[in-house]
Amino acid sequence: MPPFFCFHSLVYYLLINMVYNPLIQAIERMIGEDYNLNKLLRKSLSIIMALSLVLSFSSVAAAAPGKIKFKLWSIEGRPGQSIHVTLTVDLPADNLFYEYTPYVDSSVPITEAYWGQWEDDGTRVQMSIRIAEDAPSGDYPMYFDLDNMWVKKGTTRENVAFTTDYDTEDGVITVKKQVSVGHTSGSAGGYVEVPVSTNSTEPISAYKIKIPYDSSVLEVVDVTAAEEGMIYYEDEEEDDVLVVEWNNNDSSVLLTNRELFKMKFKINGDTPSGQQGLPAYIYTFSDEFGEQLSGVDSQIGYITITENQPPSAGNVNVIGTPQIGETLHGNYSYLDAEFDEEGVSTYQWYRANNAAGAGEQPIAGADAKTYVLQSGDKDKYIRFEVTPIAITGAGAGTPVKSAWTGPIGVPTYQVLYEANGATQGDVPVDTTAYETGQEATVLGNTGNLVKTEHTFGGWTTDEANLGTIYMAGDSLPIESMHRTLYAKWVVNRYPVSFHSNGGSAVPSVTADYNSLIAEPQRPTRSGYSFNGWYKNEELTERWTFTSDKVVANTMLYAKWSPNSQGGGGGVPTPSEPSEQSLSLLINGRGESLAKADTKTENGRKTTVVSIDEAKLESELNEEKAGGTLTVPVAVLSDSVMMELKASTVKALQHKDMVIELQTPSGTYSLPASHIDLAALSERLGSNVPTEEIKVRLKIAKTSEDQEKAVQDAIAKEGLTLVGEPLEFTVEVSYGDRSAEIESFSSYVERSIVLPGGTDAYRITTGVAIDPDGTVRHVPTKIIAENGKHRAIINSLTNSTYAVVWHPVSFADAARHWAKDAVNEMGSRLIISGIENNQIKPDLAVSRAEFTAIIVSALGFKSTNEAVSSYSDVSASAWFSGAIESAKSYHLVGGFEDGTFRPSQELTREQAVVILMNAMELTGLKQKHSLSSDAMQRLDSFTDTQEVSEWAREAMAIAVEAKLVTGHKDNRLAPQSYITRAEVATIIRRLLEQSNLI
Template sequence: MLFRKGILNVLTWVMLLAIVQPLAIASADPAADNVGASAESVTNLVYGKVPVLHVESGDTTVRNGEQAKLKFLTDDLYGTGDWGKEGSTRYASFLRNIGRSLVFDLGQPSTLNEVRLRALGDASAGIYLPDYVNVAVSNDGGSTWHFVGKVAKSEAVQADSKQYWYALTGLNVKASMIKLSFEVDVFIFLDEVRALGLKEVAGDAAVPTGGDVSPYTPNEEFRYPAPGSSQVGGVRHEYLLYGGWHTNATVYLPRTYDDLLPVVAYIDRSGEIKDWFYDTILFMNYPTSSKNRWYISSSAVTSAVYASNKADWQEYADLLFQPNVQIAALDKAVGDVKKKLNQPDYKYKVYISIPKALPQQTDFGTVNGKALNFDHRQVGDDAALANRVAAVKWYIDTIMQKWNEARFGNLSLEGFYWYDEAVHNYASNREEELVKQATAYVHAQGKKIHWIPFYQAAGFFRWKELGFDYAYMQPNYAFYTSPQTRPTDAANLAKRFGLGVEMEVHHNIFKDPALRKKYYDYLDQGVTAGYMNQSALAWYWATDTFQLAYKSTVDNDRKVYEDTYYFVKGTYPNKYTPPVNTDGGSDSGSDNGGSTSPTSPTSPTSPTGPGGGGAPAEPDRDRQVVSKEQLADVRDGTVSLKLAEGVREAVLSAADMKSIENGGLELVFGDATVEMPSGVLKQLVELAGADKDESIAIAARPLSGDKAKAVEPLEENGLAVKRAGDLFELTVKIGDEPVRPGTFREPVTVELPYRKGTVNENWLGVYRYDESAKTWRYVGGEVQAEKGVVRVKLDHFSTYGVFETDKTFVDVGPSHWAYDGIKTLAAKHVVQGVTDDAFEPGRSVTRAEFAGLVVRALGLPASRSAGSAFSDVAESDWYAAVVAAANEAKLIEGRSAGTFAPNETISREEMASLMIRAFALSGGKSASAPTTVRYADEADISEWARESVYAAAEAGLMSGTGNGAFAAKAPASRAEAVQAIANLLKAIR
């Protein structure tokens, strides 16, 4: 990422040469290159014909000039690839835009035997080669295309030449039109195209009937990766943090606590921590090591001398885990912010980059007793690939081991990042195979891996096929001469193929008004293109640009930090105002619409809508303006307000809300209720700006008609889901503008009604509609049968509804003794089947599985610090989070000193002990051993478990197995475990 400007310089030079310094002509003789016609009857069917160009997608800047050059593809004149020599421009150049199709009309039915395409490549100059070319033919004027073959490039025409042939031979098919399709990796030069065959249909020519294929795999759902979703591991905003040796290995720059604190937390101008800022940090090494050897692809890597080796990789791994800097500094910063914001369970997400095993390296070092050589010319393709994979696995193992040993209390290692910004598929280097094996290995460790290709880089739309969990698209707008719409163009392209977007900031933003304006283009277009709220985002700030914005005493520069915070929270206004000239940090430029109020010296400018401040004078019929007097009904510190019949939106001034922000606010909208705690009231007041007396509107509107039908559920994971009440759209507005303040600082409690008498109340739950995925997500809920509502705690507003979930298993019928418990916990998403259809009720349960059931049933927050408690629970284990959560809640104990035995079956007496602890944790009345219950096999119950076994019986959590026995040492079955938890939920609620 730090080498983007270098790529820009090379590409700019190449583009100018493509126009001003054309290639020298090498030969006009088809036989001179040894791939000409093989018989006198065979001719070049496309000689002199100009193809029709189809551009797949993207910018139009270069597109207009490309068609004019296509006449040089069929003139039988070749270039040498000597970019600086004078001569006629006899090649066609293609810049980005994913790919091209060239359609040749042969003018008559013909016999196509061979297709040959000549390309010019020079990776050191930013000129790449298509990985392959698809060939299709048509015999009905282009209405129907038939795929006839796919061909990769051959070796160069001559040693060390920049000329390559693609040849598809042995076709012998009928064709009236030919289509060549290929991807465009940044910049591609095509020199000549030949289609060899007969200008008639031979008697033995095949008539193709198959369909066409496309090299492109667009995302049919046309959406970004949703922020906070499971796909991205909960990531919303990921900050790219560089550290290590910098400036050609002359500067050593580890990142400190002071660097990281303003990244983790939003800090106002008085120095007070107010909120979380970025939720994820990606640790990245600079491109070179202390020995000035490269971690990434670069034209500077001309031999193994310049390629990083094992010592360089170890150097960066060691730097990451040094005390007091890098990850350790982040852990301390997050701990301090957690304490300040009173969020002790918060875990901050971390990703770590994987250096590239550069194919030029001949002596990487020894791994597992084997010296690794990556050069396929010396060891062969298979050995080179295997050695590169071994190096990557070693590095991943090294990072995982160091992470587990460090035992950071406030952080969660979510996974890894593939450092290289393009994935080429040249046969010799086999980059795609390397990536696929690397991503598979990361997944085997229980981690995620993602990628950030540069704009339209090779392989970007195949990110999922390569094994990445998610990817971001670099617009490269901050560093390139590009159209002003580039952020939106890149976002739409990313959305088409399911990528997120990278936000980019030039390091000279505070010196150059044009660069500052570019950054605000990213923000403004993030609102209009939707990626502000709809996409997980990565953030590139170079080395210290973000920290400079935070520390700046120049109002306009500090405002960059503040506007970024509003964008991260999803409330940024769609406007940019050029700053007023001030000493030390002046800007000037044209207005892009709108203006913002002056910034106070102690707090950031709050975004406001165009409607101005204060409550509206004439509210709509379903809106109620709340007066200060109506806020006087305080019960136990909470203002309770029952709104008039039919009112679905309550409007308060920011000043009035500020007057009650130390308590809570309960709004009763007919049969739905919204309870906002103090932390959320303060959050809304800050967003509105109390000094401006802006209005704050909170609404709970039932959906009806077409809007409700548009979000009706179908099937979810094999569950029969049906609506049990109205769907509610919960919203907040500041002024007249809807805002999404992101995650609430504290959960907001909501009660939603359901239709009593028509549903099984044990199967009810609240679901949220995921707009980006077009599906419903279970969020929990507790049935309040006496009120006919389901009560749930929410961390943000969206569209919600109460649903009845009926899950059927073929091996659990109504006659099964645990039928109701299994159905109930399946509806609550506490338990799943072994398969979609089977539950296997008699199968035993492991200690880790049962811990997971209890944690999910009680809604305990997951943790990632299990390694600090049990030596046999690794952070990479699937159950690490739930075991840690259960341990932190003091629900579980080890079987021996420091071990948990997660994969051993849990006995019935162990389950009883855990159930009593869960009962007490949830407020259940403490029970002592009763005298009314006795088991015939009491002697088999361990002394340490006896009180819990009888207490569980007294509380109705567990019972015997029949014939008066308890079977204490017997392994608990899945049915027994689920029924015990169902009994627990019934007892505590």
């Protein structure tokens, strides 16, 4: 072989291996590891192989053509296959010298190409080409680049010259049709998706392909088609074969050179590292006419399996106020590459001396997700560590710690003062920051607060002024909360004197400003009849005891009329009338439409009020909707009853009015709408005409036997009776048939007037005494009126009611932030202690306990059913009656499996959902309907994203109604278990905001 040929072959080899290949690699690095140059070139489908050879030798062939000829030989291959393209040179027998440089072009997509070595005579060489794996099928022309190639010839090497007198013959590279399974990687326990595609440029209308796989390693999860049509797959686990069929469902969809479908596998968690092959077997491959395509190859794919990765924890941090007594919450994100679910991850809290972690030590017993800061943490730094643990796969990850939180401080609190209705002046301001256990000195009325017709009487711990009174200079203990003191306003009292104008003396009384007074005992005067009390000496302005109020020192004057003289000349002494006229108040306007008939029998005085109902109904026609019909009975009787016909009740219902029966002992306010005449008619029996029903309202003192039973029941509960018990009843009748209305769907108000001189600080709440002797709390508030105290009771039932004193002070709540709430709820018989006068305020509450507490708070009557509604609640369980009662009022419900899960601890958001149902019953929800403002207020908390979707509305309304205020770190903590202290606080707020206490 001539030296020149050898030299140029060497140069070519060096160019390819030292210049071309390194250049390609450098460009690939600039473009990026995931996008190589061959991919970029294949997008144009025009790759110039641009590989030249320069040769020089003498033509000495024995049999050759008339002129030099270059030929490319055709070849076929499949994607991803390396093929060898042959280039031959036929030399003429002219004994001339030739030099030539052939250039070859082709549009076939390739991943690599290089020339081999020329044969010794320089007439044959092979080019190695690797067809790209995604090369579309078809014939790709391969031809000589005549613009760049050149040929020289001459008689000697020294006199060769360029010539175009040569021939070329082009070739073809045929890329065969193929179905290819892709390559991917995944870790044991994870999921992988493997594509299956074709390079066919002929349209495909249907296919059926089988993919063998190892079921001990892989589990088929899903198969999804890349295009619309009808796909069907069957996992033949016994044979370890996945069969996939698709057709275009007689549509215009045809598949060409693209992905066919994608297989999703789950890799078994205990699979060792390695490769799993996925071959493909083609059963059907139909063209657009439904004809089977032949000569379709398949390309095996594989999954590279790596070890299952352990879980990790990210975003590890601590949320909470760094103050003693506060709860810190450890936060983190659980991450797992294979989506293995989290198991029981472990936690640990650490304490250090400074922010650099000096002296770091694990805190004994602090191995939960939350940590309550202790006194020993003062001035220290705290951090949280989590070790993530997965249920399956690689179990435990690496422990991860948060940054340090600190220094831990001591919480401080303020004493705030409220004017509580003052009309002028300023409240005192105490700027001192107090720690728990310290005492504040109570300030005086330094800002000269004034309230019209009231006198400043110091400060109390509640707006109603029922709590402890603090005067200037007194010591106020600081608990774990801000303390608010409210100005106590004592209403001005004025004397009311009675000038009897010659009659018997009538004692003076004292009355609160702007209050009513009861009519005193009538005076007597020989020879005269008493005609009432008047405001002036001229006796022209009559005083009406049901509407005139005392606003200043008052003198009332008696009016008399002389009696006629009888034949005997004596003057008769008037006796107490058994019947007297009575003025009804229609929205405050007096009308003489009734009379009161009083009789005494067996030592008990009974008053029956009869109404001119025709006139009353006529008067009601002129009234606007809404208002009150007041029936004031001033007679001191043991029992007062009024009766109404059904037509009058309907007239009152039409005007949406309240029937209010007033007596010196108490008041009954019953909305007419609460009297369901149709239902009552059915209770009285069949064929009872509704219009013939009569309705009776009655307020009665208990009989001697009843009172003894009430006193025994109250004493048994350790309560002290205040005043007399009263029985409130509503009865319907038709002829000799009668029935009582025992319960209502919403609250009905009644009141009990307590004896004069009753100490306001020895009144706790009202209770209902059921016929079986059960004593239960009913929502009650105490107000001062006419120099006496009145207990306003709201209840859902008719019963016997009494007012009691029952002070409670739990020992373990003495310095707790919820001291006032738990003690008040205990005093009201809503929450019971556990043992040894302990309330355990920070103990989590179960579903059964919360239900029993809210039933007691709302004054429900427990249901005594022989059978429980829930499979896991025994009818004999102590909480069964409370659960059934709460269920009947739609406060609680069970689970889909028929259980109630009474011992399951309740989260804050679960409690709020039940609370919203109670708000609907008390009418509080209607005042705080859901609005965009409420949702925005909810979003102001830092952990609002933790509120479950089903609880967001209830939580927003509870926040809007100020039943839930969040923790001091501006967190709602919806997933935390609610404690007994928190329950007492929100129940107290519910009753207060609903105006029930």
